[in-house]
Amino acid sequence: MASTIRVRATSSGETTEVQALIQHPMDSGFVKDASGNLIPPHFIQQLTFEYGGKPVFVADWGPAVSKDPYVKFSFKGGKKGDDLKISWVDNKGATDTSTAKIQ
C-alpha cells in the first residue's frame, strides 16, 4: 500500500519547516451514514515527528481534527539531506511510518 503520509520538510538554514498531509478518514463517531447508522470513531490519536532519534513534534489528536489531516510546524536545526521520521497510530491500533528527506 502506498504510504498515507506526505511530508515536505524544507530547511532554511536555521530552521526546518515541516508540512504534513496524512490520508485518514478521521471519523468522529458523531456522524451517521446513509442508512442512519452511526459511523464508529476512527481517528489518528498520535502523530510523531522524529529527527536525529529525538521527537521534534508530537501531535495528540481527537476526532475533531479534519479528514485527511494537515499540520505545519518548524524546528530549529535540521540539515538538508537528513532524515525526518514520521509515524502515526490511530484509535484502532493501525499505524503507518514514513521517512522524509529534508530539502
Next chain:
Amino acid sequence: MTYSLSGGVDETRRLILKGAALVALVGISGIRFGLTPALAAANDKYPEDAFKVKGPDDAIKALYGKTAEKSDKVKMDAPEIAENGAVVPIGVTTTLSDVTSISILVAENPNALAASYVIPAGTVPSVANRLKMAKTSNVIAIVEAGGKLYSASKEVKVTVGGCGG
C-alpha cells in the same frame, strides 16, 4: 441486524465472518500493545480522558490540571467565518518562551479538546492545522510555557456544520 431461522447457510457464513472479524481485531490489538510502550517511552502518553470531556474548561483541567490566563502573547490565526465547518484552518503562534505544549479547543464541539501538540525544546512554538467545527463557536488556544497556561480565543462563525464531515 435480523437473523432468519430458515437461512441456515447464511447463519453459518455469518458466524465464520464474525470469527474472522474477531481474529482481525485481536491481531490489531496485538500490534497496538506491542507499539504502545515504544511510543510511551519516546513521548508523553496520549491524553485519552481529556479528549472525552465536554466543556473547554473541564477539558483544560483534565489535560493540564490547572486553569489558563488570557495573554496577548498568544496569537491565533482563524477565519472570521468558516464556510465549511468540516475544514477550518486554525494556526497558533506565541512569542512566549519555554513553550512546552500548544492545545486547541472548540468550545461548542461535543468534546471541546481538538488537538494538543507537544513542543520539545528547539521546536518553534507555532502550529497550523485544520479542525472540524460542529457550529459557530469560540476557538480557544492554550499555550503552556514555563509551567503556566496562557490562552487566547476567537469566535469563528460556521455556516455549514462540520458534524457531517
